[in-house]
Amino acid sequence: MENGFSSPRSESFPAGLRVLVVDDDPTWLKILEKMLKKCSYEVTICGLAREALKLLRERKDGYDIVISDVNMPDMDGFKLLEHVGLEMDLPVIMMSVDGETSRVMKGVQHGACDYLLKPIRMKELRNIWQHVFRKKIHEIRDIEHHESFEGIRLSINGSEFSDDCIMFSGEDLTSFKKRKDFQNKYDERDYGDHSSTKKHRVVWSVDLHQKFVKAVNQIGFDKVGPKKILDLMNVPWLTRENVASHLQKYRLYLIRLQKENDLKASFGGIKHSDVPSKDTSGGFGLQSSIHTNQNDVANDRDQFSGSNFYGQDLDAKNHDGDREEIVLEPKPDSKKPLTADVPDPQDTRCSQMSFDHSSASLGSDVNYTEFDCSIPKQYPWSECPEVQSKQEHKLLLQLEDGFSQQLPCVPQHYIEIDQLQSGRDISSPIKNEPVLVRCKSHRESHISPKETAIDDFSVQPKSLTAYHQSFEPSSTAISSMKPQAVDLSCITDLESCQRNLISPTDSTFPPFNEDLTVCWLQGDFLNKNFGLPNMEFADYSDHGFVADIPVHLYDTLTSDYECPYDPTEYPIVDQGLFIL
Amino acid sequence: MELGQMQGRLAEFTKSLYMEGILDAQFLQLQQLQDESNPDFVVEVVSLFFEDSEKLLNDIARALDQQSVDFKRVDAHVHQLKGSSASVGAQRVKNACVAFRNCCEEQNVEGCLRCLQQVKQEHYLVKNKLETLFRLEQQIVAAGGSVPMAEMTF
Numbered sequence: 001m002e003n004g005f006s007s008p009r010s011e012s013f014p015a016g017l018r019v020l021v022v023d024d025d026p027t028w029l030k031i032l033e034k035m036l037k038k039c040s041y042e043v044t045i046c047g048l049a050r051e052a053l054k055l056l057r058e059r060k061d062g063y064d065i066v067i068s069d070v071n072m073p074d075m076d077g078f079k080l081l082e083h084v085g086l087e088m089d090l091p092v093i094m095m096s097v098d099g100e101t102s103r104v105m106k107g108v109q110h111g112a113c114d115y116l117l118k119p120i121r122m123k124e125l126r127n128i129w130q131h132v133f134r135k136k137i138h139e140i141r142d143i144e145h146h147e148s149f150e151g152i153r154l155s156i157n158g159s160e161f162s163d164d165c166i167m168f169s170g171e172d173l174t175s176f177k178k179r180k181d182f183q184n185k186y187d188e189r190d191y192g193d194h195s196s197t198k199k200h201r202v203v204w205s206v207d208l209h210q211k212f213v214k215a216v217n218q219i220g221f222d223k224v225g226p227k228k229i230l231d232l233m234n235v236p237w238l239t240r241e242n243v244a245s246h247l248q249k250y251r252l253y254l255i256r257l258q259k260e261n262d263l264k265a266s267f268g269g270i271k272h273s274d275v276p277s278k279d280t281s282g283g284f285g286l287q288s289s290i291h292t293n294q295n296d297v298a299n300d301r302d303q304f305s306g307s308n309f310y311g312q313d314l315d316a317k318n319h320d321g322d323r324e325e326i327v328l329e330p331k332p333d334s335k336k337p338l339t340a341d342v343p344d345p346q347d348t349r350c351s352q353m354s355f356d357h358s359s360a361s362l363g364s365d366v367n368y369t370e371f372d373c374s375i376p377k378q379y380p381w382s383e384c385p386e387v388q389s390k391q392e393h394k395l396l397l398q399l400e401d402g403f404s405q406q407l408p409c410v411p412q413h414y415i416e417i418d419q420l421q422s423g424r425d426i427s428s429p430i431k432n433e434p435v436l437v438r439c440k441s442h443r444e445s446h447i448s449p450k451e452t453a454i455d456d457f458s459v460q461p462k463s464l465t466a467y468h469q470s471f472e473p474s475s476t477a478i479s480s481m482k483p484q485a486v487d488l489s490c491i492t493d494l495e496s497c498q499r500n501l502i503s504p505t506d507s508t509f510p511p512f513n514e515d516l517t518v519c520w521l522q523g524d525f526l527n528k529n530f531g532l533p534n535m536e537f538a539d540y541s542d543h544g545f546v547a548d549i550p551v552h553l554y555d556t557l558t559s560d561y562e563c564p565y566d567p568t569e570y571p572i573v574d575q576g577l578f579i580l
Numbered sequence: 581m582e583l584g585q586m587q588g589r590l591a592e593f594t595k596s597l598y599m600e601g602i603l604d605a606q607f608l609q610l611q612q613l614q615d616e617s618n619p620d621f622v623v624e625v626v627s628l629f630f631e632d633s634e635k636l637l638n639d640i641a642r643a644l645d646q647q648s649v650d651f652k653r654v655d656a657h658v659h660q661l662k663g664s665s666a667s668v669g670a671q672r673v674k675n676a677c678v679a680f681r682n683c684c685e686e687q688n689v690e691g692c693l694r695c696l697q698q699v700k701q702e703h704y705l706v707k708n709k710l711e712t713l714f715r716l717e718q719q720i721v722a723a724g725g726s727v728p729m730a731e732m733t734f
Contacts, residue, residue, distance in 0.1 A: 025660065027629045027667040034613050034621060071659060097663040119606040119666050122613075 014129035015040040018062065022052040022080065023069040023095075028118070032067070032125075039126050049075035056088050061203040063090060064132045067116075070096040070103065078110045085111040086253060091131035095120060143241060204246055211235065212246060583725040590716045590727065597713070602706050607669030626710055629668045636661045637700060644692055654692060655684040661699070672702040 019041045021032045029045045036043040044063070046052040049072050056063060066084050070077035081092045094107040097118040107115040113131040116124055204212070215232035216224050226244035233243070581589075597603045607622075614621040636657050643654045662677035680695035717727045 025664050025667065026632055027625055027664050030625050030628055031610065031613070031667055034618065038613060069663075071656070071663070097666050098659070118663055119609070119669070122609065 013133070014126075017041040017129050017132060018064045019043050019128070020052060020055065020063045020066045021045045021068075022049055022066065022072070022077075023047065024072045024074075025069070028069070032120070035120070035122055035125050038122065048072070049077070049080045052080065053083055053087075056084060056090070057206075060088060060205055063088075065091050065093065065128060067093045067095060067128070070094050070098070070107070078106060081107070081110045081112055086249075089135075091135050093128060093131065142245070208233075208235065208238075209246075212243070212250075216247070581719075583720065583723045586716065586720045586723060587725060587727075590713070590720060593713060593716060597709055601671050602709055604669045604671040606666065610668065623714055626668055626714075629664055629670070630707055633661055633664055633673075633703060636664070637696075637703065640696055640699075644689065644696060649687075649689055649692070651684045651687050651692075655681055658684060658699075665703075670702070670706045673699060673706055676702045 017039075019036050021029060021036065021043060023029050023032065023045075024047055026047065029047060033043045033045050044055065046055060049068070052066070052068070056066070068077050068080055068084075072080075077094060077096075081094060084090055084092050091113040092111065093114045093116060094112040095116040095118055096103060099117040104115045113134075114128070211233045212229060215229040218232055219225075219228045224247070226240045226247055229247065230238060230240050230243045598608075610622050610625055618624075640654055640657045640661075643650060643657065658677050658680045662674055662681070665671075665673035665677060676695065676699040680692065680699055683691035683695045720727055
């Protein structure tokens with residue numbers, strides 16, 4: 001190498017970056033290889049997309065970034081992009097001689113982190129390392145969010161939950177952090193989990209994933225949560241957080257696949273009443289399905305509430321992110337839009353903004369519904385065993401209006417929803433009704449322009465209310481469950497609420513958060529509604545929630561969930577989980 | 581011819597190629613990529629290009645020769661050729677491809693055949709010119725001299 005870099009990866013960061021170039025044109029392959037070598041990157045060239053995927057799968061952690069042409073004979077570049085994003089979660093750069101805006105847009109929608117026009121200049125290639133670096137930073141931030149989220153959750157012990165916490169703002173965040181520190185003693189164990197894991201990216205190998213899936217199956221989807229999975233998997237170096245995010249991604253993936261199937265099956269224009277603004281390309285069909293299923297879901301919920309699995313989760317993990325996950329899970333979709341708007345997951349506004357996109361939220365709704373109605377079909381999972389949870393996540397993101405997602409945002413979204421649902425039931429653990437009401441009023445006051453939203457809201461609260469009532473008994477278990485159940489229903493509500501919420505203004509967001517949190521947290525979770533923890537909360541919830549929901553639905557719908565790891569099972573479950 | 585003269589001729593020749601739009605800045609990039617570790621880089625890339633493009637041209641001709649022309653297929657080939665020619669800086673070939681794609685959109689067989697002719701012509705032209713260029717370079721190197729790095733002064 002003329003540039004004098006002796007050993008890759010040991011010198012200054014960009015040097016030794018492992019790049020995989022995929023292009024059907026041999027001339028370009030040669031040129032790019034040369035150019036990248038000049039940048040002192042480690043280059044692997046590949047003329048076929050399938051070959052490239054094979055290479056990537058063989059060495060999961062063997063590449064840092066992928067550069068791919070858009071037009072390839074054996075596989076569409078966008079498809080490859082999706083696969084890579086989902087399975088390996090690597091940054092992908094698209095290139096083409098065609099620079100039409102629509103093409104570039106498509107690239108972005110599918111998750112490309114950049115789109116280069118051919119002929120490509122050296123200087124453009126020199127800077128591709130930024131995408132790798134950026135991704136790493138975001139991952140770290142995710143972890144940090146988880147950490148602070150936990151802290152916040154712990155710190156909010158109901159008593160701290162107060163009206164003046166409504167204003168979720170920057171200061172709150174700092175106060176949260178302070179409280180977090182203060183509360184450290186409460187949950188050092190959890191903290192230890194997160195604080196020590198400074199983003200070390202876990203590569204989900206096929207084996208690891210198999211273990212994961214097996215564990216999930218063993219536990220039962222309705223009870224699944226990162227902690228349980230982690231324990232079952234018995235992988236010493238794996239942290240709960242790793243499992244949590246993987247679980248979330250997995251769910252997302254399943255949901256996405258489900259969506260695709262749904263679309264293909266063309267659910268048809270069932271009603272989209274509750275999802276007015278949902279116009280995600282992928283989600284459209286889903287929406288219909290969701291709506292139809294909403295009733296089912298509601299019914300399921302009842303059963304669900306009886307089943308206690310939420311409760312189990314809740315009870316089992318007081319401060320466990322699982323519970324939170326439950327609620328949050330639906331949000332992954334919504335998260336997406338959030339992230340698109342606001343790169344910083346910590347920013348609640350982020351979620352607010354994304355709400356506008358609502359499609360994301362709808363997505364969760366949809367997913368939920370999908371689960372109900374379409375569980376038995378499609379088992380995409382079986383097709384791609386190596387699909388990692390990341391895929392789900394990524395897919396999800398791509399599905400949603402093409403907003404590139406950032407997981408962190410989703411949680412926020414979630415949290416807000418929770419708050420909305422919960423209204424502000426700080427004092428009584430099982431007070432969902434007030435929450436609903438609250439939400440409603442909030443909505444009305446804040447979301448003036450969105451009449452539809454309000455309508456949606458009113459409709460939903462009712463269901464929630466009714467739902468709550470079913471939970472009236474105040475056993476801890478129930479109360480724990482309740483939030484769950486509520487969440488389920490809330491999710492749909494939240495979706496619409498969110499949509500509504502988001503559109504009006506960002507400013508309305510904080511108040512909602514407060515409300516939502518109440519509901520969600522019934523016990524220790526009340527803290528959540530500050531919105532600050534949203535991010536982290538969402539993450540937890542996502543995992544837990546998703547798992548829970550589908551299980552719930554799953555139980556209702558099918559009875560043979562206990563089968564051993566079967567790829568087909570997952571799609572079902574996930575779909576249900578995904579709902580939000 | 582002495583070395584200095586040869587080098588002068590090469591410089592002039594190269595410049596004319598750029599001026600006439602037969603080559604564009606991409607070719608210069610290729611030349612700049614060449615180094616001691618890869619002294620024949622440009623020649624190799626160009627050879628690859630001609631190999632690939634000839635195949636493409638044949639495919640296009642064949643596709644246009646069908647009873648019922650599959651314009652999508654033709655367009656795909658032309659798009660590929662466009663990308664390829666962009667890789668070596670064969671500007672006129674690339675432009676001809678752009679025009680060709682328009683004909684494909686119109687689904688006009690005669691128009692396409694005409695475009696194909698145009699592309700072939702430009703292709704042939706750039707091929708000849710590059711062969712001359714390489715020959716000149718070889719002569720210089722054989723005479724003990726070095727090929728000056730081209731500069732885009734225009």
